[in-house]
Amino acid sequence: MNDATLAFIHRHRTDDVHSLALKAHGHDDVDLPMALQQIAGWQTARRKLPSWACIDGLRYPPHLSMEQCSSEDTARYKTRLVERLLATQNDTTEGEEPTLTDLTGGFGVDFSFMAKGFKRAVYVERQDALCQLARHNFPLLGLSHAEVCCSDAETYLQQMDKSTVIFMDPARRDAHGQRTFAIADCTPDAAQLKDQLMQKAQWVVLKLSPMLDWHKAVADLQPYVCEVHIVAVANECRELLLVLCQHPAAPLEVFCVNDAHLFRFSPSSPASSPVNCGSAAVPNPPSPLYLYEPNAAIMKAGCFAHLSQAFCLQPLSPNSHLFLSPALSDAFPGRRFTVLSVCSLNKKQLRQALQGIDRANIAVRNFPLTAPELRRRLRLADGGPTYIFGTTDAQGQHCLFICTKM
Numbered sequence: 001m002n003d004a005t006l007a008f009i010h011r012h013r014t015d016d017v018h019s020l021a022l023k024a025h026g027h028d029d030v031d032l033p034m035a036l037q038q039i040a041g042w043q044t045a046r047r048k049l050p051s052w053a054c055i056d057g058l059r060y061p062p063h064l065s066m067e068q069c070s071s072e073d074t075a076r077y078k079t080r081l082v083e084r085l086l087a088t089q090n091d092t093t094e095g096e097e098p099t100l101t102d103l104t105g106g107f108g109v110d111f112s113f114m115a116k117g118f119k120r121a122v123y124v125e126r127q128d129a130l131c132q133l134a135r136h137n138f139p140l141l142g143l144s145h146a147e148v149c150c151s152d153a154e155t156y157l158q159q160m161d162k163s164t165v166i167f168m169d170p171a172r173r174d175a176h177g178q179r180t181f182a183i184a185d186c187t188p189d190a191a192q193l194k195d196q197l198m199q200k201a202q203w204v205v206l207k208l209s210p211m212l213d214w215h216k217a218v219a220d221l222q223p224y225v226c227e228v229h230i231v232a233v234a235n236e237c238r239e240l241l242l243v244l245c246q247h248p249a250a251p252l253e254v255f256c257v258n259d260a261h262l263f264r265f266s267p268s269s270p271a272s273s274p275v276n277c278g279s280a281a282v283p284n285p286p287s288p289l290y291l292y293e294p295n296a297a298i299m300k301a302g303c304f305a306h307l308s309q310a311f312c313l314q315p316l317s318p319n320s321h322l323f324l325s326p327a328l329s330d331a332f333p334g335r336r337f338t339v340l341s342v343c344s345l346n347k348k349q350l351r352q353a354l355q356g357i358d359r360a361n362i363a364v365r366n367f368p369l370t371a372p373e374l375r376r377r378l379r380l381a382d383g384g385p386t387y388i389f390g391t392t393d394a395q396g397q398h399c400l401f402i403c404t405k406m
Contacts, residue, residue, distance in 0.1 A: 001038075004029040005022035013039045017289045041066050048072065051183045058137050061130060068172075070207075073233045075113040077257060078205065078241065081229065082114050082165055085203050085243070089164065090339070101163040103153035103188075104170060109136045110207070112141050121145060122163070126152040154189045162200055169207040185219050197244065198224055202325065204244040210237040210300065217242060218252065225252060232258040232297040240300075254390065256297035261333040263298060264307040276287065289339040291316075291389065291401055292323040292332050293363075307333075317394045319364040328406075337387055344399055350378070353402055359384035360402075366392045 001009075008030045012020055017040045021032075041060020046053040049072045060066060070078075086098055096341070097119040102111040105125035115121035123138075123146055125131050131150040138146040149156060153168065170186035183191045190197070190206050197204045204224070208217055208233075217240065218225045227243035235258060251268040291314055299321065308315055311332055313323035328336070343353040359381035362371045367390040369377065374390045389401040 001031060001034060002029065005031045005035050008035050009038045009042075013042050015039070017043070037062060043357055045344055051091075052109075052141075055140055057140050059133050061107050065130065067109040067321055069109045071233060071238065072109075072113075073259075074231055074238050075110050075232055077147070077229075078167075078207075079113045079117065081241070082203075082205065083117050083169075083277070085165065086117065089202065098165075099161075099163040099164050100167065101160060102167045103156060104168050105134060105148075106130060106169065108137065110167060110169065111146075112138065112143060114165075115143055115146055118164070119145070120147070122147045122149060122154045122160075124149045124151055124153060126150065154193070157193065157196055160200060164195055164202050166201040166204045167205065167207070168197070172209055182212070183217060194221055194244065195225060198246050204246065206242045206244065208240040208242065210240050212240055214240055214242075214254070215299070222279060224248065226250070228252065228254045230254070230256050230297040230300045232256075232295060232300075234259065235296045237296045237300050252402040254301055254303065256295075256301045256303065256333065258295040258297045258333060261295060261297075263303075263307065263333045265301075265303050265310075267303075288326060288328075290325050290328050290406075291337040291339050291403055292325065292329070292334060293337070293389075294321060294323075294334040298333055315394075317366065317392055317396075320391045320393075322365055322389060322391060337401075338406060339403050340386075341402045342399055343402070344397065345359075350400075353400070354378065354380070357384075357386050357402075360386040360388045362388045362390070364390040367398060 017036055020039065021036055038060055042053060044066045045060065051072060052058055052082070082100070089098070099120040100115055100118040101122045101124065103124050105111055105123040107124060107130065111121065111123050123134055123142070125134065128150050131148050134148045138144070138148070152394050168188070168190060170188055170190055172186050173345070206221070214230065217238060218228060221242060221244060224244035224246065225242055226245045226248035229241035230237065231239040231241060252265045253264055253266050256263040291296060294307060298307060304315065304321060307313070308323060311329050312327070313325045316322045316324055341353045343349040357380065361383065362375050362380070364371050364374060367374070369390060374384070378388070383405055387403045387405055389403065391399060391401065393399050
């Protein structure tokens with residue numbers, strides 16, 4: 001990029017890109033398409049990759065690559081994951097360098113964070129434009145040891161040396177640009193390559209769509225899967241990570257991650273449900289009574305019996321995925337509420353329970369009405385300190401839990 005383009009980017013990088021595209025005439029010495037791409041990329045990085053946005057000189061790819069790249073939060077989680085794997089390493093021969101090979105480099109966000117923990121790190125990407133960006137950006141990110149190879153994953157896998165960790169994030173769009181989710185529909189197909197991958201690495205970390213059923217993903221990649229990581233940020237599932245190793249020595253473990261909360265369990269360990277940890281009768285609840293709503297990672301994992309057992313919580317009903325307890329648990333991975341009252345949809349009960357309440361945050365679980373329909377029926381505005389859960393109890397009765405958030 002010439003000096004005029006760089007100056008234009010720096011001067012306008014906080015401006016609205018669409019307005020800038022319409023108004024930015026009379027700058028013949030500016031590569032306007034490139035400038036707009038860099039401005040849009042930096043604005044995305046400021047939200048998604050704040051530490052990168054602070055580094056002058058980084059170059060950003062087109063919108064699709066920025067949209068698909070990992071966030072800084074999820075990249076840092078993967079970094080901690082591979083650091084833990086390296087700490088348990090026991091098969092490396094003396095003097096052998098720990099090596100990371102990223103077979104689907106993309107914009108290089110995951111690679112750049114993980115690579116700092118390895119003496120040798122190889123970035124593989126089939127798009128030459130992204131490889132050029134990587135060669136420019138990696139030195140600015142402190143990755144002078146990173147090797148950049150322009151190749152497709154399957155070709156490089158066949159000829160590569162053994163690596164300590166292989167990371168792969170298969171492309172989840174088909175030839176027409178439509179999103180895909182199943183492992184077999186992604187490029188490359190990790191299930192088809194699993195034996196080759198395990199011949200080349202001590203561990204393989206696969207990043208998959210959070211839309212996938214993790215049980216099916218594990219089945220497709222057996223017998224190598226040793227860990228499943230369901231990663232959520234701000235209560236939104238972002239990634240499904242599977243760790244593969246040659247000879248899993250322990251039962252499969254599932255890690256449910258949401259920001260600072262981590263809940264781990266083994267699907268093969270027994271968990272009884274429901275757990276009877278005290279009376280939580282509806283509609284005559286004890287006082288105090290607390291309602292627990294699992295976070296998105298727990299919901300994705302479906303580990304409700306394990307959760308109930310670990311925190312001694314009473315499931316409200318088999319299909320509501322809400323839990324009750326007369327005791328308060330500070331460590332619960334999700335939201336916690338103090339139950340003020342429980343009522344049916346009987347008009348008299350509703351009038352009494354909602355007295356003095358003119359607005360509320362409304363959610364439904366296993367309930368015949370949607371949240372907007374329930375709001376209209378209750379004639380309540382949105383917001384305020386009150387939370388109302390419409391649900392169905394263990395006896396099949398529709399009821400409302402009126403709560404305040406802890």
